[in-house]
Amino acid sequence: MDPTQASSQQAASRTAILGAARPRYGEKLIRVILFAFALVSVLTTTGIIVSLLGNTIDFFDVVSIWDYITGGEWSPLFSDPKFGVWPLVNGTLLVTAVALVVAIPLGLGTAIYLSEYASRRVRKAIKPFLELLAGIPTIVFGYFALTYFTPVVLKQFLGIEVGSFNALSAGIIMGFMVLPTIASVSEDGMSAVPASLREGAYGLGASKLQVSLRIVFPAALSGIVAAIVLGVSRAIGETMIVLIAGGQIPNTGIDPREAFETMTAFIAATGKGDVPTGSIGYQTIFAVGFTLFVITLLLNAVSIRFVRKYRQVYE
Amino acid sequence: MTDLDPPDTSTGHAAITPRALQVREPAPTDLASRERIFSIEDVTISYSGKAAVRDIAFPIYKNEITALIGPSGCGKTTLLRALNRMNDLIPTAKVEGKVFYHDIDLYDSAVDPVQVRKRIGMVFQKPNPFPKSIYDNIAFGPRVLGMKGDMDSIVESALRKGALWDEVKDRLKTNAFGMSGGQQQRLCIARALAIEPDVILMDEPCSALDPISTGRIEDLMDELRADYSIVIVTHNMQQAARVSDMTAFFTVELGQDDSRTGRVVEYDATEKIFTSPSDPRTEAYVTGKVG
Numbered sequence: 001m002d003p004t005q006a007s008s009q010q011a012a013s014r015t016a017i018l019g020a021a022r023p024r025y026g027e028k029l030i031r032v033i034l035f036a037f038a039l040v041s042v043l044t045t046t047g048i049i050v051s052l053l054g055n056t057i058d059f060f061d062v063v064s065i066w067d068y069i070t071g072g073e074w075s076p077l078f079s080d081p082k083f084g085v086w087p088l089v090n091g092t093l094l095v096t097a098v099a100l101v102v103a104i105p106l107g108l109g110t111a112i113y114l115s116e117y118a119s120r121r122v123r124k125a126i127k128p129f130l131e132l133l134a135g136i137p138t139i140v141f142g143y144f145a146l147t148y149f150t151p152v153v154l155k156q157f158l159g160i161e162v163g164s165f166n167a168l169s170a171g172i173i174m175g176f177m178v179l180p181t182i183a184s185v186s187e188d189g190m191s192a193v194p195a196s197l198r199e200g201a202y203g204l205g206a207s208k209l210q211v212s213l214r215i216v217f218p219a220a221l222s223g224i225v226a227a228i229v230l231g232v233s234r235a236i237g238e239t240m241i242v243l244i245a246g247g248q249i250p251n252t253g254i255d256p257r258e259a260f261e262t263m264t265a266f267i268a269a270t271g272k273g274d275v276p277t278g279s280i281g282y283q284t285i286f287a288v289g290f291t292l293f294v295i296t297l298l299l300n301a302v303s304i305r306f307v308r309k310y311r312q313v314y315e
Numbered sequence: 316m317t318d319l320d321p322p323d324t325s326t327g328h329a330a331i332t333p334r335a336l337q338v339r340e341p342a343p344t345d346l347a348s349r350e351r352i353f354s355i356e357d358v359t360i361s362y363s364g365k366a367a368v369r370d371i372a373f374p375i376y377k378n379e380i381t382a383l384i385g386p387s388g389c390g391k392t393t394l395l396r397a398l399n400r401m402n403d404l405i406p407t408a409k410v411e412g413k414v415f416y417h418d419i420d421l422y423d424s425a426v427d428p429v430q431v432r433k434r435i436g437m438v439f440q441k442p443n444p445f446p447k448s449i450y451d452n453i454a455f456g457p458r459v460l461g462m463k464g465d466m467d468s469i470v471e472s473a474l475r476k477g478a479l480w481d482e483v484k485d486r487l488k489t490n491a492f493g494m495s496g497g498q499q500q501r502l503c504i505a506r507a508l509a510i511e512p513d514v515i516l517m518d519e520p521c522s523a524l525d526p527i528s529t530g531r532i533e534d535l536m537d538e539l540r541a542d543y544s545i546v547i548v549t550h551n552m553q554q555a556a557r558v559s560d561m562t563a564f565f566t567v568e569l570g571q572d573d574s575r576t577g578r579v580v581e582y583d584a585t586e587k588i589f590t591s592p593s594d595p596r597t598e599a600y601v602t603g604k605v606g
Contacts, residue, residue, distance in 0.1 A: 119406065194443075197446075200445065
C-alpha cells in the first residue's frame with residue numbers, strides 16, 4: 001500500500017466517525033406530517049373565503065354594492081326587500097362600543113393590579129376566577145342579560161328605562177365576557193416588561209403608580225393593543241348574547257336602551273330560519289358574513305400598523 | 316482560568332498594585348474628622364429567612380468613593396440595595412440592624428422609600444434606559460418628582476454632568492436604545508444625576524462595557540466625587556483600586572447546611588487594602604490567589 005492511499009483511507013475512516021449511524025427516514029416523515037398539520041389552517045381559511053365569496057358575488061349580481069353600503073334600511077326577507085346593511089353594522093358597533101366601555105377600563109385595571117400591585121398569593125387567588133369567567137358559555141351570558149340583568153339590575157335596581165331587549169344590557173354583559181381576554185393578554189404583556197426598567201424608575205424616586213403608568217404601560221403597549229383588538233374581535237363576532245338579548249330589530253339609532261340587531265345575530269337567526277337555499281335571502285347570509293370578515297380584517301390591519309408605530313422596543 | 320491551567324499568582328498582583336499606588340493618593344488617615352453619609356450598624360439581610368449578609372458594620376464617608384469588593388454571591392449587591400431601600404421591591408427580603416443616612420434611620424416606619432430614592436440614586440449592572448427618547452429618559456425623574464424649572468436646561472445640565480452632552484445634543488429626541496452600551500450607561504448615570512441626589516449607588520456599572528467605555532465612566536466618577544458620594548460594587552479589582560477611596564472586602568462563609576452568607580473581612584483605605592491588607596484572606600483575594 002502506498003503512503004497516499006493509506007492517508008486517504010485514514011481520512012475516510014475519520015469522516016465516518018461523524019457520519020450518521022443509519023439513515024433517519026423517520027425525521028423526514030415527521031417533517032412532512034407537521035407540514036400537513038400547518039397546511040390545515042391555511043386550507044380552512046382559504047376554503048371559508050372561497051365559500052363566502054361565491055354566494056356573495058351572486059348576491060351582488062342582484063343588489064348593487066352602493067345600495068348595500070348606503071341603503072340605510074334592512075329588510076331582506078320582506079316582500080319588498082331592502083338591502084341597506086348599515087342598521088346591522090350600526091347594531092354591531094353600538095353593542096361593541098358598550099362592551100368596550102365596560103371591558104377596557106376593567107380589563108386594564110385588573111391587568112395593572114395583577115401585574116404590578118398584587119402579591120403572588122392574591123394573584124393566585126384571583127386568576128382562576130378570571131379564567132372561570134372566560135369559560136362561561138356565551139349562551140349563559142345571553143340569558144343572564146335577558147332574564148336577570150335587564151329586569152333586575154337595570155330596571156329595578158338602577159331604575160333605567162329600557163326595553164326588554166336592549167343594547168345596554170347585552171353590551172355590558174358582553175363586556176364581562178370580553179374582560180378576561182383583555183385582562184389576561186395585557187397582563188402577560190405587562191409582566192413581560194423587564195424588571196430592570198421598573199427598578200430604574202423606582203431608583204429615580206418614582207411611585208408605584210408612576211412606574212405602572214409611565215414605564216410599564218407604555219412599554220407593554222403592543223401587548224395591550226393586541227389584547228384590546230382580541231377583545232374587539234370577540235365582541236364583533238359574538239352571536240349568542242346579541243341573539244338572545246338584542247331583540248333582532250335592525251336599528252340605526254345610537255340609543256343603547258333600544259332593541260337592535262347585529263350582523264352575527266342576523267346570520268344566526270336567518271340561517272336557522274326557512275330561507276330556501278340559493279334564494280336572495282340565503283345569499284344575504286353570505287354577504288353579511290363577508291362584510292363581517294372584511295371589517296375584522298380591516299381592524300386587524302389598522303391595529304398592526306398602530307402597534308408597529310407606537311411600540312416601544314426594549315432590547 | 317480553567318482547571319487545567321497551573322494556578323498563576325504572579326500577574327494579578329503585579330498588575331494591580333502599581334496602578335493603585337499611581338492613581339489614588341492616600342485617603343486622610345484621621346477617619347473621625349470625615350463626615351459620614353451612611354452608618355451601617357450590625358446589618359443582616361436575609362431572603363426568605365436565609366441570611367445573605369450578616370453583621371455588617373462600617374461607615375461610608377461623604378464625597379468619597381467607597382468600593383465593595385469580594386467574590387460572587389458574597390452579598391455586595393444586597394448590601395448596596397439596602398442603602399436606598401431597593402430591597403423593599405423583593406417581598407422575601409428582610410433587613411435587620413440599622414442603616415443611618417446622615418442621622419436618619421432609613422428603616423424607620425416613618426421613612427418613605429420613595430423619598431429615600433430621590434436622594435440616593437442608583438445605577439445598575441446592565442444599562443437600563445427606558446424605551447423612550449434620550450431627552451425623556453433624563454426628564455423622567457424630574458417629571459415624576461415634579462421638579463420646578465426649565466426642563467430643557469435640566470436635561471442639558473444632567474447630560475453635561477454625565478459627560479454625554481456633546482455626543483447626543485443633536486439627537487435628543489431619538490430612542491435611547493440607539494446608543495452604544497457605554498453611552499447608555501452614562502445616560503443612566505446622567506438620569507440619576509438629573510434628580511440632584513446626594514448619593515449615587517453603582518452596582519457593577521462597567522461589567523457590561525468595553526475598557527474604553529469603562530475608562531470614561533471611571534473618569535466621570537472621579538469628577539462626580541466633588542459633589543456626590545458614591546458607593547460602587549465591582550468585580551474588577553483594578554477598578555476598585557483606581558477609583559475608590561475606601562474599600563470593603565466581603566467574603567462568603569459556608570454554613571453547616573451549605574448556606575452562603577456574606578461578611579465583611581476588612582474595611583479600610585483603598586490603598587491599604589491593596590498594598591498591606593491586615594487579613595490574609597484579603598491579601599489572597601486582591602493578589603488573585605483566590606476568587
